Amino acid sequence: MKNLNKIVERIKEHYPNPKIEIEFKNPFELLVGLVLSARCTDKTTNKITKELFEKYPTPKDMDKAEIEDVNELILSCSMHNTKAKNLKKISKILREKYNCRVPDDFEALVSLPGVADKTANMVLSFGFNIPAVGVDTHVLRVSNRIGISNSKKPKDVENDIKDSVKQDDWIVFYAGLILHGRYICKAKKPLCDECFLKDICPKIGAV
Ligand code: SF4
Numbered sequence: 001m002k003n004l005n006k007i008v009e010r011i012k013e014h015y016p017n018p019k020i021e022i023e024f025k026n027p028f029e030l031l032v033g034l035v036l037s038a039r040c041t042d043k044t045t046n047k048i049t050k051e052l053f054e055k056y057p058t059p060k061d062m063d064k065a066e067i068e069d070v071n072e073l074i075l076s077c078s079m080h081n082t083k084a085k086n087l088k089k090i091s092k093i094l095r096e097k098y099n100c101r102v103p104d105d106f107e108a109l110v111s112l113p114g115v116a117d118k119t120a121n122m123v124l125s126f127g128f129n130i131p132a133v134g135v136d137t138h139v140l141r142v143s144n145r146i147g148i149s150n151s152k153k154p155k156d157v158e159n160d161i162k163d164s165v166k167q168d169d170w171i172v173f174y175a176g177l178i179l180h181g182r183y184i185c186k187a188k189k190p191l192c193d194e195c196f197l198k199d200i201c202p203k204i205g206a207v
Pocket of ligand 1: 142145186190191195196197201202204
């Protein structure tokens with residue numbers, strides 16, 4: 001892909017230490033936050049988890065919680081019934097199988113209820129600093145526009161990024177794409193005129 005190295009370098013330069021907007025203090029909080037954030041804003045998720053973790057800070061605590069109480073605490077989240085069930089099941093598995101720790105292994109993570117590839121990869125990268133690529137809606141859209149992938153399938157986009165970007169840069173690159181997609185390369189009206197990639201981006205499907 002033309003200009004790939006320049007694009008990667010500029011993304012790294014503009015988002016040198018990108019963080020996800022879900023607040024967490026440990027891998028368990030990150031995992032729970034990500035499960036709750038599906039079809040729910042990060043702002044709402046952070047509001048919910050503040051109270052949730054005060055009451056149930058560990059897998060052990062959440063495993064012992066009444067499901068009705070967990071459901072009540074996450075009521076403002078979409079699909080709260082399913083999410084409450086999943087959080088209870090996840091906590092039980094973490095307690096019984098992983099000594100109350102979140103596993104730092106992709107296959108183990110995706111075997112947890114409500115955890116798919118994106119969440120697993122985000123837990124690995126932000127919870128354990130293990131090189132991975134999580135593809136959310138922003139990463140997918142920006143990857144298509146800058147031309148690093150022409151697929152609409154998250155798994156293909158993940159693999160295209162992994163094939164094109166060196167492993168040490170996976171996390172900083174995809175996390176940068178999340179922020180870039182959220183604030184500049186927006187879904188409906190990408191701000192190409194203000195974008196620091198405008199001179200080298202092919203803008204595929206953006207205009
Ligand atoms: S130039 Fe436009 S299409 Fe390319 S990354 Fe920037 S905002 Fe997105």
